[in-house]
Amino acid sequence: MKKINYKLIVVLLFMASCAQLHHVQVGEIENRSGFVQKPFDIKISETGVSIQEAAGVAKVLSSKQTNQEIQQVANVIAMFQMGPRTGNPVYVKDYAKNLILLIYEKCPTGQVTGLTSVRESRKYPVVSGEIVKITGYCLLAREKNKG
Amino acid sequence: MKKIATIALALSLLSGCVSLNSVSLTSIPPNRSNQIQVEKSKFIFLGFNFDNDFVDAAVDELKQQCRDGKITGVLTKDENIAYFLFIFWKKNLKVTGYCQQLQAKK
Numbered sequence: 001m002k003k004i005n006y007k008l009i010v011v012l013l014f015m016a017s018c019a020q021l022h023h024v025q026v027g028e029i030e031n032r033s034g035f036v037q038k039p040f041d042i043k044i045s046e047t048g049v050s051i052q053e054a055a056g057v058a059k060v061l062s063s064k065q066t067n068q069e070i071q072q073v074a075n076v077i078a079m080f081q082m083g084p085r086t087g088n089p090v091y092v093k094d095y096a097k098n099l100i101l102l103i104y105e106k107c108p109t110g111q112v113t114g115l116t117s118v119r120e121s122r123k124y125p126v127v128s129g130e131i132v133k134i135t136g137y138c139l140l141a142r143e144k145n146k147g
Numbered sequence: 148m149k150k151i152a153t154i155a156l157a158l159s160l161l162s163g164c165v166s167l168n169s170v171s172l173t174s175i176p177p178n179r180s181n182q183i184q185v186e187k188s189k190f191i192f193l194g195f196n197f198d199n200d201f202v203d204a205a206v207d208e209l210k211q212q213c214r215d216g217k218i219t220g221v222l223t224k225d226e227n228i229a230y231f232l233f234i235f236w237k238k239n240l241k242v243t244g245y246c247q248q249l250q251a252k253k
Binding site for chain 2: 022024116
């Protein structure tokens, strides 16, 4: 019987991410024939940290006496992170602040349609990618596009 | 007895628990005669989901149903359906809207 390579399994588990969908919103769609619709997408991401998972890892690596202290610290931090949220807490509170500016950069005419906003998380052990993804179409007048 | 047990097992395997993840709605038009709908879903085994790309096609499919028009009153529903013992999951995205045919310019 072949020997199972546990190290490889652990590495694969740490590398693979699970995608969790939190919110989807589709906006109004303009589908007029006089315009060319140029698709665009924007992705903004920030690192989230799961304190409970970090405490779990730290407990495995430390002595029995330290374990209680680690759990206490994790519990105290958790008390400051209460309330409704999606995904893990991030430490940059306005990472999605410039979203509108980014849409203008992608579509300088400002005629945007079919905006789909997706809020999702990519979960890894302890950390996660807290993602905001926007896809949409920039409306360009046909005459301008030909020139 | 065996028959009842089989039916109970089949029912528990086939039925799912639905939970609503998110809902959004845009302004509803006065003319609501032409309703269009798109449903996209993805099966997930034991919670292993590596992307959410199934939502990307929804807008394109809505556009195909409303050529040369405007889609307003867009209701987006994101649901989770958990099947027996949470082994299988289904992510379901349902988008409905009203197609407003644009009048040709004279």
